[in-house]
Amino acid sequence: MAEIKKKPIKIVETVLRDAHQSLIATRMTTEQMLPIIDKMDQVGYHAVECWGGATFDASLRFLKEDPWDRLRKLKDGFKRTKLQMLFRGQNILGYRPYADDVVEYFVQKSIANGIDIIRIFDCLNDLRNLQTAVSAANKEGGHAQVALSYTLGDAYTLDYWKETAKRIEDMGADSICIKDMAGLLVPYEATRLVTALKEATDLPIELHTHYTSGVASMTYMKAVEAGVDIIDTAMSPFAMGTSQPATEVMAETFKGTPYDPGFNQKLLGEIADYFRPIEEEDLDNGLLNPKVMGVNIKTLMYQVPGGMLSNLVSQLKEQGASDKYYEVLAEVPRVRKDFGEPPLVTPSSQIVGTQAVLNVLMGERYKMITKESKGLLKGEYGQTVKPVNPEVQKLAIGDEEPITCRPADLLEPELDKLEAEMAQWKEQDEDVLTYALFPQVAVDFFKYRAAQRNKIDPEKADVENGAYPV
Ligand code: CO
Numbered sequence: 001m002a003e004i005k006k007k008p009i010k011i012v013e014t015v016l017r018d019a020h021q022s023l024i025a026t027r028m029t030t031e032q033m034l035p036i037i038d039k040m041d042q043v044g045y046h047a048v049e050c051w052g053g054a055t056f057d058a059s060l061r062f063l064k065e066d067p068w069d070r071l072r073k074l075k076d077g078f079k080r081t082k083l084q085m086l087f088r089g090q091n092i093l094g095y096r097p098y099a100d101d102v103v104e105y106f107v108q109k110s111i112a113n114g115i116d117i118i119r120i121f122d123c124l125n126d127l128r129n130l131q132t133a134v135s136a137a138n139k140e141g142g143h144a145q146v147a148l149s150y151t152l153g154d155a156y157t158l159d160y161w162k163e164t165a166k167r168i169e170d171m172g173a174d175s176i177c178i179k180d181m182a183g184l185l186v187p188y189e190a191t192r193l194v195t196a197l198k199e200a201t202d203l204p205i206e207l208h209t210h211y212t213s214g215v216a217s218m219t220y221m222k223a224v225e226a227g228v229d230i231i232d233t234a235m236s237p238f239a240m241g242t243s244q245p246a247t248e249v250m251a252e253t254f255k256g257t258p259y260d261p262g263f264n265q266k267l268l269g270e271i272a273d274y275f276r277p278i279e280e281e282d283l284d285n286g287l288l289n290p291k292v293m294g295v296n297i298k299t300l301m302y303q304v305p306g307g308m309l310s311n312l313v314s315q316l317k318e319q320g321a322s323d324k325y326y327e328v329l330a331e332v333p334r335v336r337k338d339f340g341e342p343p344l345v346t347p348s349s350q351i352v353g354t355q356a357v358l359n360v361l362m363g364e365r366y367k368m369i370t371k372e373s374k375g376l377l378k379g380e381y382g383q384t385v386k387p388v389n390p391e392v393q394k395l396a397i398g399d400e401e402p403i404t405c406r407p408a409d410l411l412e413p414e415l416d417k418l419e420a421e422m423a424q425w426k427e428q429d430e431d432v433l434t435y436a437l438f439p440q441v442a443v444d445f446f447k448y449r450a451a452q453r454n455k456i457d458p459e460k461a462d463v464e465n466g467a468y469p470v
Pocket residue numbers: 018181208209210
């Protein structure tokens with residue numbers, strides 16, 4: 001390897017976001033994070049992924065924490081390491097598309113509170129759904145990374161990925177991520193994909209995968225050899241299984257090679273020692289199910305994400321139709337084809353999965369069509385990579401006109417209306433964004449926050465009569 005020029009691999013640590021989202025339902029608290037960030041700051045990570053994704057929802061809903069407060073505390077602690085977040089395009093961190101003014105304001109406030117790198121993705125890879133967030137990040141001086149939702153299928157040729165990468169470069173992104181949420185990218189395919197993307201673009205390329213199918217560390221190795229610039233890993237107590245490959249293992253793998261990230265294993269060991277008791281506690285209290293730590297080979301056989309498989313199992317169980325599991329698994333790719341072959345990631349994975357279950361249980365395909373299926377077939381989520389099946393579309397929306405423009409073009413600005421709705425709870429500018437994303441959960445949290453400060457029981461407080469400061 002002597003002839004290879006040094007190219008240390010950059011590493012993004014996910015233990016504060018994806019790792020605990022994937023393994024313990026996003027329940028790591030700010031209090032659990034803060035004591036170790038000083039040490040983490042010394043490692044030399046390219047960035048620490050610590051915000052966005054499901055952390056925002058889980059902080060408010062389950063941990064009764066202000067996600068903005070967490071971000072500010074992390075920013076105070078990480079003096080030299082960049083902070084990264086995950087952002088669902090026009091859906092921000094919520095479950096519906098938002099008007100551009102809300103998307104822009106969210107990006108502005110994320111960066112103002114400490115985010116350096118925003119990873120933005122769309123479940124259909126419709127780049128029109130990413131443009132507002134990318135432009136806002138550019139404007140605020142943040143790093144806009146666009147993620148390709150990786151999937152398999154007839155439409156997803158190397159030419160498709162190359163073409164998409166070029167368009168991402170043209171739209172003003174600073175880097176590209178291959179986001180393999182299901183662990184479908186196998187090692188030698190990673191060589192082909194990274195090589196192809198490197199031909200198509202000069203932007204740095206990051207690879208994000210999950211260990212679900214058991215190939216992830218090998219995939220990273222082949223991708224690094226093919227020239228990938230950045231990989232995502234998690235400290236060992238929260239690595240493997242449905243999470244990422246272990247940071248210590250990848251650092252050791254590349255030690256003494258041109259890709260050596262130069263990490264100090266003793267320091268990594270101390271960080272792992274900190275997280276291990278948290279892992280053990282979560283195993284004891286059942287938050288961490290040992291099942292998710294294994295290899296789920298079905299994810300490769302059926303090419304669907306692990307989380308979607310477990311959803312199908314529980315949906316069928318509820319209906320007393322567990323015996324239909326394999327029939328449904330066979331129906332998933334057919335529905336996906338009818339729906340324009342989208343990647344299977346939130347929310348398209350739920351839409352396709354639920355429709356497949358209905359098609360099998362009703363004994364007739366598309367006898368019943370969900371509201372979300374109709375929305376997807378109508379174009380409400382954006383453009384699918386392949387055209388949808390026109391017969392199925394006709395069944396779903398009849399003579400209604402399909403949407404062909406960028407869906408958010410149909411949305412009026414909504415920030416003023418949201419501000420008016422939540423004015424009585426506002427304690428900081430960011431509160432309106434919290435409210436925009438999860439109105440009900442946000443109000444519950446605002447009540448809790450005020451009650452905590454005034455030491456009153458949120459259930460008994462008389463909101464109308466000014467028990468809370470406005
Ligand atoms: Co992930």
